[in-house]
Amino acid sequence: MADRSFLDWPFFEPHHRDFARDLDDWASGNLTGIDHADTDSTCRKLVAELGRAGWLKHTASPDGAPLDVRKLVLSREILARHDGLADFSFAMQGLGTGAISLFGTAEQKQQWLPLTSTGKAISAFALTEPQSGSDVANSTMTATRDGNDYILNGEKTWISNGGIADLYTVFARTGEAPGARGLSAFIVTPDMPGFEVVERLQVMAPHPLARLRFSDLRLPASAMIGAPGQGFKLAMSVLDVFRTTVAAAALGFARRALDEAVTRVTERQIGGKPLADMQMVQAHIADMAVDVDASALLIYRAAWLKDQGAARVSREAAMAKLFSTDQAQQVIDRAVQLHGGDGVRCGQKVEALYRDIRALRIYEGASDVQRIIIARQVLDQLRGS
Structure with a gap:
């Protein structure tokens, strides 16, 4: 390290x-x-x-x-x-x-x-649907009670580990209440009749991703996680923990980009002197270092608060994810710039980082969704004071 x-x-x-x-x-x-x-x-x-x-x-x-x-x-x-x-x-x-x-x-x-x-x-986490990414309340996949079973119908998409997972945590509408309050969570395995991998999705930084279809998939009521209608609460509680870790992954990418940039400007020469001697280059390195440390502080705060027993850290996790993923994009972009032509050459680490970071500003709550979460909590706090 x-x-x-x-x-x-x-x-x-x-x-x-x-x-x-x-x-x-x-x-x-x-x-x-x-x-x-x-x-x-x-x-x-x-x-x-x-x-x-x-x-x-x-x-x-x-x-x-x-x-x-x-x-x-x-x-x-x-x-x-x-x-x-x-x-x-x-x-x-x-x-x-x-x-x-x-x-x-x-x-x-x-x-x-x-x-x-x-x-x-x-394992895999199957929440997103073709018409409902950030808008979980708009989920339309159904789980209909039939005696001691539930019958699942609908589609999920952009599911990480889709096609290779041995179990999927699947969220479907059981209808106890309208909107988000009518969802429940289930454990589904790919060997169940009615489970289908419809499409494998290819993205700029390759990962196993798939669109899934559930057609009259029958599973026992014992496959439900938690109580009926608690699916949204379950999903948000899980994201409350793991959203902060997305920020941490972005921080890891940014740290690597900073390391690669420092090595590059120390070894590469221009006019007989290392790039690192140029004030403009030093300014880039300084900005990258500030972004890295500022991100780390937000991430570690959110994680520390959760470990101290905080019931929810939605605001802190949203701040960490928003800032760290956006700034990691900037840190990596600067690293690519400092590498010159080599920065966009396939096979270079900074080129791979440039592709790796982009999705983190979208999945588990896009950056603008994090802004909404933060703003609502700030305004609710003000109104309640």
């Missing part, structure tokens, strides 16, 4: 610092030369390796204890700095089973969490 000084900040305890150093050492020895050409097989391999090494155990809580959000944040930051697909593989194990960890029955936890937390099963 190029800069470890942030581990001495007061947000972390000694076991967090030891954890970060151990993970960074492991990543340095195991995440080099990752093949991104076949994302399906690579993600399966990465999940298995992360599980064998014991890192995935931090993505689940079989005994009902709160997830250590600071460890999740550090994990994503460190893994993202080393390899984007490694970060993705780690993150989805937590996001996909987050509802089970937080609200699942003892049986559901015993069945799935030992598998996902050891890399023996891959």
